Amino acid sequence: MAVKPRRSLLFVPASNTRALEKARGLSSDGVIIDLEDAVAPGVKDAARAQAEQALRQGFGGRETALRINAPDTQWFEADLALAARVAPDAVAIPKVYSPQTIRDIAARLDSLGAPAKVRLWAMIETARGVLNADAIASTASEPANRLDLFIVGANDLARETGVRPGPARASLIPWLQSVVLAARASGLAVIDSVYNDFRNADGFAAECTQGRDFGFDGKSLIHPAQIDAANAAFGPTAEEIAEAQAMIATFSAPENASKGAVAFEGRMIEELHVAIAQRTLDLAHAIAAIHDNKNAG
Ligand SMILES: CC(C)(COP(=O)(O)OP(=O)(O)OC[C@H]1O[C@@H](n2cnc3c(N)ncnc32)[C@H](O)[C@@H]1OP(=O)(O)O)[C@@H](O)C(=O)NCCC(=O)NCCSC(=O)C[C@H](O)C(=O)O
Numbered sequence: 001m002a003v004k005p006r007r008s009l010l011f012v013p014a015s016n017t018r019a020l021e022k023a024r025g026l027s028s029d030g031v032i033i034d035l036e037d038a039v040a041p042g043v044k045d046a047a048r049a050q051a052e053q054a055l056r057q058g059f060g061g062r063e064t065a066l067r068i069n070a071p072d073t074q075w076f077e078a079d080l081a082l083a084a085r086v087a088p089d090a091v092a093i094p095k096v097y098s099p100q101t102i103r104d105i106a107a108r109l110d111s112l113g114a115p116a117k118v119r120l121w122a123m124i125e126t127a128r129g130v131l132n133a134d135a136i137a138s139t140a141s142e143p144a145n146r147l148d149l150f151i152v153g154a155n156d157l158a159r160e161t162g163v164r165p166g167p168a169r170a171s172l173i174p175w176l177q178s179v180v181l182a183a184r185a186s187g188l189a190v191i192d193s194v195y196n197d198f199r200n201a202d203g204f205a206a207e208c209t210q211g212r213d214f215g216f217d218g219k220s221l222i223h224p225a226q227i228d229a230a231n232a233a234f235g236p237t238a239e240e241i242a243e244a245q246a247m248i249a250t251f252s253a254p255e256n257a258s259k260g261a262v263a264f265e266g267r268m269i270e271e272l273h274v275a276i277a278q279r280t281l282d283l284a285h286a287i288a289a290i291h292d293n294k295n296a297g
Pocket residue numbers: 010011012013018019020022023034037038123125152153154155156157193194198221222223224
């Protein structure tokens with residue numbers, strides 16, 4: 001399957017005209033237009049109209065998602081109808097706590113005529129959502145599936161549970177790791193939570209490194225100042241690319257043709273390490289492709 005770069009997914013409030021415009025020229029791998037918490041109740045309809053215009057204009061070929069309001073809200077039907085009409089790459093669903101929500105929304109998108117390319121992204125940001133993460137992720141193996149990705153929502157998790165994340169998010173670590181594990185067991189992508197303190201560059205960089213170490217594909221963002229650090233943390237470095245190329249060349253050298261385990265720069269490599277190296281190269285190519293496309297557009 002093609003690798004999709006999701007190092008940086010920038011939330012943009014659909015009610016903020018200037019931010020919608022600005023997002024078009026930024027270097028995030030993707031844009032999530034938000035109709036939910038970043039939009040005040042009194043301006044939901046106007047925000048939906050702006051979201052429609054922005055999605056129709058597009059974001060230079062980069063991945064776009066529309067975060068809709070939850071199914072138990074008065075705005076859900078109109079939000080979902082918009083998603084079916086404009087067909088973003090994904091519909092991000094907040095506060096998913098049950099696999100049935102994914103099935104129901106996939107079925108509704110089918111009945112509204114949304115093309116199959118419109119995927120579902122589930123925000124895992126409630127206690128029940130974390131507990132049910134495996135069951136929610138498992139819907140990805142069902143025939144009518146549209147689910148591709150999880151995003152952790154640490155703000156809502158903290159609100160509901162009363163947890164204080166603390167230094168290096170120590171209190172959240174078991175939940176973050178169980179969400180990553182559930183996603184991977186079903187072959188889903190998984191994106192780390194936003195970092196609210198957007199003027200704190202050092203804190204943000206540290207949290208990106210931690211998220212990368214935990215296995216996240218990228219980070220959800222709230223401010224343009226966070227894009228470069230997320231892209232750096234979750235993308236392959238020039239050294240990693242060179243090493244991946246050298247590893248693949250070593251493993252496929254004629255003298256190693258009959259070997260399952262090969263020595264490379266003083267350590268053992270096997271087919272699985274070559275697969276990781278190939279993924280690094282595929283990610284690097286995919287990053288170059290989407291950003292070349294953006295610059296051309
Ligand atoms: C956090 C903000 C409210 C800060 O706004 P502000 O103080 O106005 O920022 P700046 O003055 O520093 O902005 C500088 C320029 O950048 C543009 N900008 C700011 N944010 C964005 C953005 N997200 N996308 C695109 N462009 C942006 C400004 O327009 C300025 O442009 P210019 O005029 O050229 O100078 C604000 O950043 C913001 O609203 N961020 C997004 C908030 C959001 O979407 N929240 C919802 C997602 S987070 C979430 O839901 C968490 C999750 O669910 C959970 O539970 O954890």
